Amino acid sequence: MPAxxxxxxxxxxxxxxxxxxxxxxxRRRTTQNDNPSDEDDTGxxxxxxDSDSNAEQMVKKLVRLALACEYSRLPIxxxxxxxxxxxxxxxxxxxxxxxxxxxxRSVFGMEMVELPEKEKxxxxxxxxxAAKTQSQSQSKTAQSYTLVSxxxxxxxxxxxxxxxxxxxxxxxxxxxxxxxxxxxxxxxxGDELADTKMERYLRRLGLEDHxxxxxxxxxxxLLKRMExxxxxxxxxxxxxxxxxxxxxxxxxxxxxxxxGEQGVRGLVKxxxxxxxxxxxxxxxRRVARSLGLGDAVVARRDDIxxxxxxxxxxxxxxxxxxxVESDEED
Amino acid sequence: MxxxxxxxxxxxxxxxxxxxxxxxxxxxxxxxxxxxxQADFEYYVDALNTHISAYDFEIRSTHHxxxxxxxxxxxxxxxxxxxxxxxxxxxxxIAFVKRVLDAMFETYNTQVAEVMAVTSMQAxxxxxxxxxxxxxxxSGNQTQVTAPSAALTGSQAQSVLELMVQEGWFELSAKGYHxxxxxxxxxxxxxxxxxxxDQGGEDSDEEDDEHVKIKFCAACREIVxxxxxxxxxxxxxxxxxxxxxxxxxxxxxKEECPTCKKAWTEAPAVGEKAAWQGAxxxxxxxxxxxxxxxxxxxxxxxxxx
Numbered sequence: 269m270p271a272x273x274x275x276x277x278x279x280x281x282x283x284x285x286x287x288x289x290x291x292x293x294x295r296r297r298t299t300q301n302d303n304p305s306d307e308d309d310t311g312x313x314x315x316x317x318d319s320d321s322n323a324e325q326m327v328k329k330l331v332r333l334a335l336a337c338e339y340s341r342l343p344i345x346x347x348x349x350x351x352x353x354x355x356x357x358x359x360x361x362x363x364x365x366x367x368x369x370x371x372x373r374s375v376f377g378m379e380m381v382e383l384p385e386k387e388k389x390x391x392x393x394x395x396x397x398a399a400k401t402q403s404q405s406q407s408k409t410a411q412s413y414t415l416v417s418x419x420x421x422x423x424x425x426x427x428x429x430x431x432x433x434x435x436x437x438x439x440x441x442x443x444x445x446x447x448x449x450x451x452x453x454x455x456x457x458g459d460e461l462a463d464t465k466m467e468r469y470l471r472r473l474g475l476e477d478h479x480x481x482x483x484x485x486x487x488x489x490l491l492k493r494m495e496x497x498x499x500x501x502x503x504x505x506x507x508x509x510x511x512x513x514x515x516x517x518x519x520x521x522x523x524x525x526x527x528g529e530q531g532v533r534g535l536v537k538x539x540x541x542x543x544x545x546x547x548x549x550x551x552x553r554r555v556a557r558s559l560g561l562g563d564a565v566v567a568r569r570d571d572i573x574x575x576x577x578x579x580x581x582x583x584x585x586x587x588x589x590x591x592v593e594s595d596e597e598d
Numbered sequence: 599m600x601x602x603x604x605x606x607x608x609x610x611x612x613x614x615x616x617x618x619x620x621x622x623x624x625x626x627x628x629x630x631x632x633x634x635x636q637a638d639f640e641y642y643v644d645a646l647n648t649h650i651s652a653y654d655f656e657i658r659s660t661h662h663x664x665x666x667x668x669x670x671x672x673x674x675x676x677x678x679x680x681x682x683x684x685x686x687x688x689x690x691x692i693a694f695v696k697r698v699l700d701a702m703f704e705t706y707n708t709q710v711a712e713v714m715a716v717t718s719m720q721a722x723x724x725x726x727x728x729x730x731x732x733x734x735x736x737s738g739n740q741t742q743v744t745a746p747s748a749a750l751t752g753s754q755a756q757s758v759l760e761l762m763v764q765e766g767w768f769e770l771s772a773k774g775y776h777x778x779x780x781x782x783x784x785x786x787x788x789x790x791x792x793x794x795x796d797q798g799g800e801d802s803d804e805e806d807d808e809h810v811k812i813k814f815c816a817a818c819r820e821i822v823x824x825x826x827x828x829x830x831x832x833x834x835x836x837x838x839x840x841x842x843x844x845x846x847x848x849x850x851x852k853e854e855c856p857t858c859k860k861a862w863t864e865a866p867a868v869g870e871k872a873a874w875q876g877a878x879x880x881x882x883x884x885x886x887x888x889x890x891x892x893x894x895x896x897x898x899x900x901x902x903x
Contacts, residue, residue, distance in 0.1 A: 331653055335653075422625065423622045428622065434686055436765060
């Protein structure tokens with residue numbers, strides 16, 4: 269039997285191992301002390317050449333880290349950045365981060381965007397807030413980021429940017445369409461969709477038990493994945509005298525950033541097809557109202573917020589059957 | 599890699615993509631795919647490589663082992679802790695894939711038969727880690743110990759295998775052999791050499807002790823997983839089937855081994871042919887009969903099992 273010892277592998281407990289890739293000696297630095305006072309990051313402390321090349325290395329690592337995280341839809345956590353990129357140079361967070369942003373923008377056409385904190389909605393969570401000091405419960409600095417594409421709209425064409433082959437284009441397209449759809453359903457219900465309603469929608473879509481996504485054929489698994497990746501949030505609230513559980517769904521941080529209002533609008537437009545004139549304005553109004561934006565904000569904004577990076581907002585077979593309606597018509 | 603049966607996403611050719619990009623840039627003067635030249639494409643590739651090399655990424659190209667088609671792929675030139683997160687597979691699945699690669703490049707890659715491909719059956723035998731593989735022996739600086747990888751069930755292994763083909767890492771031949779795709783060969787180039795050519799005397803008395811596992815084409819210098827070899831089984835000269843003409847031309851028309859000068863006639867096959875055609879006549883073996891080495895015995899024994 270061939271000796272396997274010569275295949276050097278860097279140990280990794282909490283991450284996935286690479287795709288059939290060499291596991292050469294990892295350049296992972298063991299972290300020493302975590303710098304707790306990130307908030308008062310200064311610029312580069314010393315000006316000698318050594319720290320400059322170190323800084324370059326760190327920026328490069330951060331860029332690679334961001335790309336790798338995006339591949340697996342992992343949020344880029346500040347903690348992760350400190351551990352994997354900065355090591356002992358915790359004070360350099362701000363300059364390294366900013367430099368990495370510049371490079372991500374100019375070379376890759378992307379940038380890191382803060383992921384909103386998960387909102388504390390349940391009573392228990394709110395009580396938790398009151399008990400803790402503010403700095404503990406809701407830090408002013410972002411805790412995690414995600415990559416977002418900066419490519420102008422004309423380039424976001426499936427001919428140029430088809431769904432990435434992760435693992436295959438077809439699978440990725442299916443997954444993208446499903447989470448876009450579910451995020452839209454939740455968003456159009458005022459960002460809170462009771463589980464019973466969610467189940468009803470899923471049944472209409474033929475998704476109540478099984479999904480077509482390989483590896484996530486059970487709906488439960490798919491929803492868990494969407495939660496894990498931050499598209500949806502399942503909220504459990506103990507209500508009523510008997511301590512029953514009210515389960516509802518909200519849009520998760522990644523859902524807000526990646527799909528966002530634009531994604532929802534896009535989906536609705538795709539489903540309704542070409543409408544113009546009065547019908548279009550009417551549709552816009554209804555969408556805005558469902559999204560809780562109020563009548564004042566109906567026209568499409570010109571300051572285009574960061575676009576979703578993955579794939580086109582295309583409808584597929586499933587989406588066409590969706591009825592994106594407000595609650596009264598349910 | 600095109601998704602089979604999904605025409606909407608056939609983006610395996612650069613011309614339509616570049617045409618779409620240029621059209622998006624200047625919509626008043628749309629570009630048609632036929633307007634895009636090889637030079638345009640190479641210009642893009644060069645420009646990209648200039649910028650991404652700073653991040654250890656590179657667009658490389660290679661020729662398909664059989665079809666000679668030129669394939670380009672974006673590869674990660676270093677593997678590190680950061681990018682090891684970029685995978686859709688679990689560590690156990692990756693461990694299984696590595697065992698399949700071991701099968702391809704060690705078990706079924708012997709001096710007598712350089713198959714470098716495995717059938718599904720042979721691959722599925724790798725579902726369980728071998729006995730006694732507890733902690734990996736780590737060499738050098740890495741002192742951490744990896745947990746032993748869990749066995750995959752037969753159906754898990756089967757689906758990972760299929761995914762490898764769908765994702766474009768493996769290719770499945772008409773006769774049912776899995777081999778590394780051009781993309782995989784590009785990405786894993788360094789790792790293959792480092793892993794399988796570095797015997798360094800760790801092996802005991804394997805007859806493959808001297809056998810260099812990964813060899814390169816005498817003509818184009820790329821890895822050979824399908825091609826021809828010198829009639830002398832002990833000689834390491836290899837060449838792709840589509841490179842032979844260039845090789846002879848570079849030798850002034852002489853069809854002889856570039857290394858040992860023996861006549862290059864009825865050269866034995868490298869690749870899956872070596873498995874089902876058998877190693878052809880060799881200068882140091884009985885005519886037409888396949889020499890059986892211990893690993894061959896194991897191989898056919900396993901197949902009968």
